[in-house]
Amino acid sequence: MRSFTTGCARCGHVAAFPAYRCRACASPLVLDLAPVSAADCRPTSGRGLWRYGRMLPRVRHSVTLGEGATPLLPLRHGGATTHVKLESVNPSLSFKDRAMALAASAALDHGMTGLVLASTGNAAVSAATYAAAAGRRCRIFCATGSNAGSKLATARAHGAEVELVAGHYSDAYAAATRAEGEGWLNVTTTYRNPLLTEAYRPIAAELVDDLGDVPDVVVVPVGAGPLLRGIWLGFTDLVAAGLTGREPQMVGVQAEACAPLARAWGAGDRGRAEWAAALRQPFEVGPTAATAIADALRGYEDEGLLTLDAVRRSGGRIVAVGEPAIAEAGHRLAGEGLFVEPAAAATLAALRNPVVAGSERANACVAVLTGHGAKESSTLTAGGMA
Structure with a gap:
């Protein structure tokens, strides 16, 4: 796995992960990963996402349900x-499962209570699935305009807490942003979490x-x-x-x-x-x-x-x-x-x-x-x- 730093995509200001926005200019953050060799880009005997773990940011845990290697x-x-x-x-x-396997692993690394996110449905199901696999809680904000009833029912079946927000995805995004921190890792799958x-x-x-x-x-x-x-x-x-x-x-x-x-x-x-x-x-x-x-x-x-x-x-x-x-x-x-x-x-x-x-x-x-x-x-x- 690769060591990394977290920095602002615009001004380069460095932040400590987990972080979500640049404190200097409020721009999105990105990760700067250590270089990889040819061997690092080849599959290993690992399971799920971790078959290519040497291409990924370094985490200590490796939560997986067999995601990746799709046909x-x-x-x-x-x-x-x-x-x-x-x-x-x-x-x-x-596809969200790849991100949530990595996110759930990071949440365990940092001893966090659980995952919080805004979602139109797919990320909700995925986050709830991988939070359950990691033994963490999951809190989901979903916009009423998302028509995601069946997906949210699946998320609830995994134990997730679902809160409906009037409006569209951007409204749910704002609600999840207010809930991040204090033990909750925001895994909203825009660029809110650079990981x-x-x-x-x-x-x-x-x-x-x-x-x-x-x-x-x-x-x-x-x-x-x-x-x-x-x-x-x-x-x-x-x-x-x-x-x-x-x-x-x-x-x-x-x-x-x-x-x-x-x-x-x-x-x-x-x-x-x-x-x-x-x-x-x-x-x-x-x-x-x-x-x-x-x-x-x-x-x-x-x-x-x-x-x-x-x-x-x-x-x-x-x-x-x-x-x-x-x-x-x-x-x-x-x-x-x-x-x-x-x-x-x-x-x-x-x-x-x-x-x-x-x-x-x-x-x-x-x-x-x-x-x-x-x-x-x-x-x-x-x-x-x-």
Whole structure:
């Protein structure tokens, strides 16, 4: 495992983990990890997330339920060059399990009472699952607009305390922020806790191990976008270790009904000032089946800058897709035996977007399917994928 320091993404001010915002300028924090060797980026005999533990920040505990090492499958209608990464088959049926395995381990390290977070559903289930595995408590704030009833019922079954907050995800985020500290580790899976993004680095190594090469494009559904940034960081590790000579283009996809990052991406010169101004412009959040990525970033707009920077540095882009395209993509995936939530189906919709399909390096594509459809009732209604 890697030693690390915690510092401000903007001014570099150093903080002691656990910390959530820079005390000097209130910007998001990031981890600076020690370099890795080629051997560090290869799997070990460890279990779950810890098979690639040498790519991760150093923790003393290693909570696991067997997450990670998820299947990579070719799409029948996508040809030999299009694959899907089934993060939807992690223990709690979403990619969040990687982050929560690391978070629960850190909570044990620091002797904390439990995990607290804001969630639209997937993170709630995952946090409750891994808190139970670690013998810790879990406290969840969920917005009433999230349509997450079945997911919250699962979280309660694991012993989590659930509090509903009127409004959208940003309102739940504010409530979880007020509850952090005094023994509670905030594991809200935007960029509130800088540790969580690091849990996604091994996905890059898994993709290269399975494909035998670096994919040209990796498409990721994004709310705030730590999954995309974490995967990209993993590829930078592989390049730095000499295992690959390039990174893939990282493509973030949002639902048109709530697409602050896509709007910022198209706002101008793709620089920090233009992006920050665009992210702060008010907009109406419309109805979407893809509730797992419906994050307006209100009150923490600067978190989106981390994702935009990762996309720019990879040579990628961010696109938005409409509800009909998401529903059609969900049908296509179900027709191949892959039942996913709408947010995950958005990745396939993005691959059919002319801007993405026309990419200079769109020959070998991976779509990350982030969550299973079994947990989201909207996938079974006329407004979803049925």
